[in-house]
Amino acid sequence: MVLFRSEPHPDAADLKRIGNQVRARLDADPAAYRIPVEDFEIYAVGEFFTRPECERLIKVVDAVARPSDSYSNDGGRTSYSGDVDPHDPFIRMLQRRIDDLMGLDPSYGETIQGQRYLPGQEFKAHFDHFRPSDPMWNEEMRNGGQRSWTAMAYLNTVEEGGSTDFPKVNLSIPPQPGALLIWNNMARDGRPNAKSLHAGRPVIQGVKYVLTKWYRSRPWN
Numbered sequence: 356m357v358l359f360r361s362e363p364h365p366d367a368a369d370l371k372r373i374g375n376q377v378r379a380r381l382d383a384d385p386a387a388y389r390i391p392v393e394d395f396e397i398y399a400v401g402e403f404f405t406r407p408e409c410e411r412l413i414k415v416v417d418a419v420a421r422p423s424d425s426y427s428n429d430g431g432r433t434s435y436s437g438d439v440d441p442h443d444p445f446i447r448m449l450q451r452r453i454d455d456l457m458g459l460d461p462s463y464g465e466t467i468q469g470q471r472y473l474p475g476q477e478f479k480a481h482f483d484h485f486r487p488s489d490p491m492w493n494e495e496m497r498n499g500g501q502r503s504w505t506a507m508a509y510l511n512t513v514e515e516g517g518s519t520d521f522p523k524v525n526l527s528i529p530p531q532p533g534a535l536l537i538w539n540n541m542a543r544d545g546r547p548n549a550k551s552l553h554a555g556r557p558v559i560q561g562v563k564y565v566l567t568k569w570y571r572s573r574p575w576n
């Protein structure tokens with residue numbers, strides 16, 4: 356499939372260091388469960404957000420969600436999405452909790468994105484990291500560099516559908532309110548990991564709300 360090995364990886368050393376740092380942190384955290392799959396790092400924290408926090412966040416997502424744009428690797432996204440206000444005190448508090456869990460400097464994190472999927476909407480199989488063929492590659496490399504880890508939270512129960520699937524490692528995760536998933540888009544050597552391919556499967560019944568936060572190889576923005 357995708358031949359990452361021949362592509363340039365300007366931030367591989369930084370990404371390897373960040374991979375080691377976050378792995379050590381999560382491995383030492385009894386709340387973080389390492390999902391046992393080979394050659395791909397993914398962790399889950401159950402009830403990272405409380406029910407009242409999820410309910411409040413759902414209202415925040417409803418307020419910012421617009422039809423997703425379709426540049427670069429977002430091409431397969433039909434959900435509504437938007438950036439949440441990073442200056443809002445409630446969001447800042449949650450953001451600090453995610454940064455602290457990861458053990459990463461807040462400057463490496465992008466603004467949290469909210470997404471809402473209605474029946475039939477999905478996020479087709481994609482990589483979160485950038486590729487040199489992306490139209491925004493040069494700009495992203497100037498601003499923050501490659502995406503390293505993804506932290507993604509489910510805010511509600513979906514009646515049917517809407518799982519997050521990682522087809523290369525046979526993993527299918529159903530939405531559970533308040534649960535946070537954390538995965539490394541890079542392999543241990545700091546290069547893009549083809550096994551990080553994933554999809555938000557179509558919602559069949561109900562609505563699906565998620566928050567996503569991407570971390571970079573260098574300070575962003």
Ligand SMILES: O=C(O)CCC(=O)C(=O)O
Pocket residue numbers: 478483507517518519520553554555556565567
């Ligand atoms: O909605 C999902 O399950 C996946 C979302 C996702 O892949 C993303 O936001 O990058």
Ligand SMILES: [Fe+2]
Pocket residue numbers: 481482483553
């Ligand atoms: Fe993704």
